Amino acid sequence: MGYTLQDFCRDTREILKNGSSRAQVEQVKTHMERLLVDPQFLAEYFNDQHPQGLKRIYADSQLGFEVMSYRYDKARSSQPHDHGDSWAIYGQVTEYTEMAVWERTDDGSDPDHATLREKTRYRLNPGQAGVYYGRELHSIAMPDNSRYLRATGTDLETIERLRIDAKSGRVERIHARQTGAA
Template identity: 30%
Template sequence: MPGSYTLQQFVAELRAITASRPQVSAILQQVKPLARRFATSSELRGRCNLQCDEQQGFGFQLLHEEPDHMLAVAVLSWLPGRGTPPHDHGTWGVVVGVSGDEVNAFWQRVDDGTRPGYAELRRLSEKTFSPGDAIAITPEIIHSVRNETDRISVSLHVYGRNINFTGRSQFDPERRTVTPWTVVQN
């Protein structure tokens, strides 16, 4: 019964999948359906607090991470009309829509990355993700997220490592800058 799938069961399966250190593509292929299943669980629905950080535009509710910061599971709550700058993750990830829609724009870095603090990006595509939709993210993918609705949207995020411990970056396409990025987690 999908509604009874627990965080404890989900994390146990994540540990089993990653224990042998398979290729990222194999991890993503196995984690994606499990994340979809957990996103529909009554336990996850009961844990969504919808608290958002006004300054950053979203709330990051950490549900689980290992002592070494691996296998992070979080619920993100997005304020209406708010989102993120383009960013990478520095780790693999799976994101599943829980409620509301989120617009993801995908970007490509076109400079060679040799100038510190400098980055040129090209916008590639855009896709709206709805509840139940899932996206698999490799460490080098650059995307931005925006809630273009008039109510809070919620998504489940599963990462190979807590994103505040990956050395990830945010990008400003207009100023052509790249800077380190961490998020406020509650």
């Protein structure tokens, strides 16, 4: 029995209508991993006509979560960033993503500068998904021809997010979608 985007969005709605704790977002991740290996889903959303960059493939009018597909022919990497208060789930389709989780070692008192420490690092391979919850700082790096799916609790363009240069510690506030932000 196949598992469609509509199935995933229905299951996600069922979970999130009762709240969006980390445990509930982890449940959504389990469903995403079913979707990531469904041949019909992949044929429909990750075929040769799949556009470069990001594409919103679902937005929930009631609960506000959304699902985006990503395709990049060239290798990419991001600086550590958060998604404001929104959770995010990244699910790998082709190639892999190196995921790093960072924590701040400063006291947060300087709005323009932070110091960071890498806490964990792991690799998402096709069929695997990873959760970032709340203001968890993370960075991603991927080789050529990477494709992945991302679900977020809300449209990130509507909330303030932080991006921090890992070397200089410079803090940047992001208010709109930028090509470099992931």
